[in-house]
Amino acid sequence: MVKIPSTSFEQVDPESTLQLILKSAVQALGGISGVVAVWSEEDRCFVTGASYGLPESGLERLKPLLKEAAPGLAGGQEGYDLVSELLPDQELPATFSGTRLDPVIALPLKIMEKTIGLIFVLRPVAAGTFSGMDRPVLAAFAEQAAIALQNARLAALLAEEKLRVESVLEHSAEGIMSIDSSCRILGFNTAMEKLTGYSREEVMGLKCSTLFCLSDPDRKNLCMVQCPMGSGSGEKARSFQQTGTIRTRENRLVEVAFTYSIVHSPEGRPVNAVVNVRDISKIKEMENFRDIILSMLGHELQTPLAIIQGYTDTLSRPDAQWDPATIQQGLQVIGEEGHRLSQVMNKLLLASRLSGGAVKLEKEPVYLSSLAGKVVRRLSTVASIHQFVLEFPEEFPFVSVEPNLMEQVLTNLIENAVKYSPRGGKISISGVIVSGKVKVTVADEGVGISLGDRDHLFERFYRGEKAQSKFQGTGLGLFICKAIVEAHGGIMEASSQPARGSQFSFTLPAGE
Numbered sequence: 001m002v003k004i005p006s007t008s009f010e011q012v013d014p015e016s017t018l019q020l021i022l023k024s025a026v027q028a029l030g031g032i033s034g035v036v037a038v039w040s041e042e043d044r045c046f047v048t049g050a051s052y053g054l055p056e057s058g059l060e061r062l063k064p065l066l067k068e069a070a071p072g073l074a075g076g077q078e079g080y081d082l083v084s085e086l087l088p089d090q091e092l093p094a095t096f097s098g099t100r101l102d103p104v105i106a107l108p109l110k111i112m113e114k115t116i117g118l119i120f121v122l123r124p125v126a127a128g129t130f131s132g133m134d135r136p137v138l139a140a141f142a143e144q145a146a147i148a149l150q151n152a153r154l155a156a157l158l159a160e161e162k163l164r165v166e167s168v169l170e171h172s173a174e175g176i177m178s179i180d181s182s183c184r185i186l187g188f189n190t191a192m193e194k195l196t197g198y199s200r201e202e203v204m205g206l207k208c209s210t211l212f213c214l215s216d217p218d219r220k221n222l223c224m225v226q227c228p229m230g231s232g233s234g235e236k237a238r239s240f241q242q243t244g245t246i247r248t249r250e251n252r253l254v255e256v257a258f259t260y261s262i263v264h265s266p267e268g269r270p271v272n273a274v275v276n277v278r279d280i281s282k283i284k285e286m287e288n289f290r291d292i293i294l295s296m297l298g299h300e301l302q303t304p305l306a307i308i309q310g311y312t313d314t315l316s317r318p319d320a321q322w323d324p325a326t327i328q329q330g331l332q333v334i335g336e337e338g339h340r341l342s343q344v345m346n347k348l349l350l351a352s353r354l355s356g357g358a359v360k361l362e363k364e365p366v367y368l369s370s371l372a373g374k375v376v377r378r379l380s381t382v383a384s385i386h387q388f389v390l391e392f393p394e395e396f397p398f399v400s401v402e403p404n405l406m407e408q409v410l411t412n413l414i415e416n417a418v419k420y421s422p423r424g425g426k427i428s429i430s431g432v433i434v435s436g437k438v439k440v441t442v443a444d445e446g447v448g449i450s451l452g453d454r455d456h457l458f459e460r461f462y463r464g465e466k467a468q469s470k471f472q473g474t475g476l477g478l479f480i481c482k483a484i485v486e487a488h489g490g491i492m493e494a495s496s497q498p499a500r501g502s503q504f505s506f507t508l509p510a511g512e
Ligand code: ADP
Pocket: 412, 416, 417, 420, 444, 446, 447, 448, 449, 453, 457, 462, 463, 464, 465, 466, 467, 468, 472, 473, 474, 475, 476, 477, 478, 479, 501, 502
């Protein structure tokens, strides 16, 4: 639960304060008992707020008196009022000892001209009636009682509001914690528990700066340098925001935005703050994605488009006469670049289909050796410096797959093998049976994969360091391969010896 930092209103005990004032009033006026009646908005009448010297039964009998006498008393502006005079027929309550009480002096408790209660002091009949001299004495107590009552009401309102706010914060979908001026955690909501992996009990009283180590991309602890509570930067600001990375209980890094709403002391020092913690990793991921897609589209689409545009403009110039060979060559380039464009678009569409999990497989028995042969025949026409070798055992089992998608996997892997072996060399496509499963490996003798790239190869839009600077691509080929293989219940793997080539394998259940 997020606790709103306490204020002094919690220390107000309205009943005992009223009780004390009433007792003092009764004693000062030589009374024997007294009652403070409080106006109830809900019941639209006065109800007993505190009583002194009256038994339960006396209070019961006072209730109708309060109901009826109240409007007259509350309206009484001048002097003091005697209940027995206002309501001559009313039977008045008795004290513990059974003494009949009359006369009664009563005054309204007023706050800004509004009657919020009444104070009654009662004397035994034998003690004589009250006089005008008694009024200022009771008025002083009435004033104190009115203030006490008003404070109690405000306190109740604040407590109610506090509970309401605490409940809103508790059930907020965003992480919220409250901290004191030393950044010690005072409150921690459920969303915060989910986000950080820490339970409320674990973190209470700990310093959020050391617990979460909010850091920037250079691993600098931002809490140490610009926390609005510690560094003094919060002295003027009422709210403050910083973004960075926090470490969860499971040692996971999460990108977050901390928004501090700071409460200041009258001297302007930050005393505590409610910190709203928002997980922005998804937003950051989307931003990264957007940048990657834009730069990829910029490169992969703009280049062929510019070439197509250039050739089209040139060939269609009305002032030029082109010989048939030049026209033929221009049309061929336009065709090739158009093909390249459509390949990029197909990859994008397929990747988005696969990411959404919206692929419905239409499986049929496929012999991967034949499919690999088909892909090699097609690609060998454009890869003259490579030697393709197909190595499949004769009795290689078929697999139950969607042929078009599996052809896409083999095409992506073999095209990569060609692309990342710019000096040529052998490209082998081999099949083996491992533990009753079919394993196909595409191996090349190209540039290999650096250690830093290995863990990310199959991520969407990931492009290796060398690839980015030297080779064209979308970073979607391997992502697509993995998604297709996994959709068929298989696994995808990569291995490499730097500068000596790479191997990409996929394993699929053998068809029955
Ligand atoms: P790209 O369009 O960049 O080729 P892929 O998803 O097909 O995208 O491959 C992702 C990255 O994996 C490439 O950028 C490259 O760094 C690396 N890679 C893929 N195949 C090979 C290979 N045969 N040899 C070396 N690196 C490869």
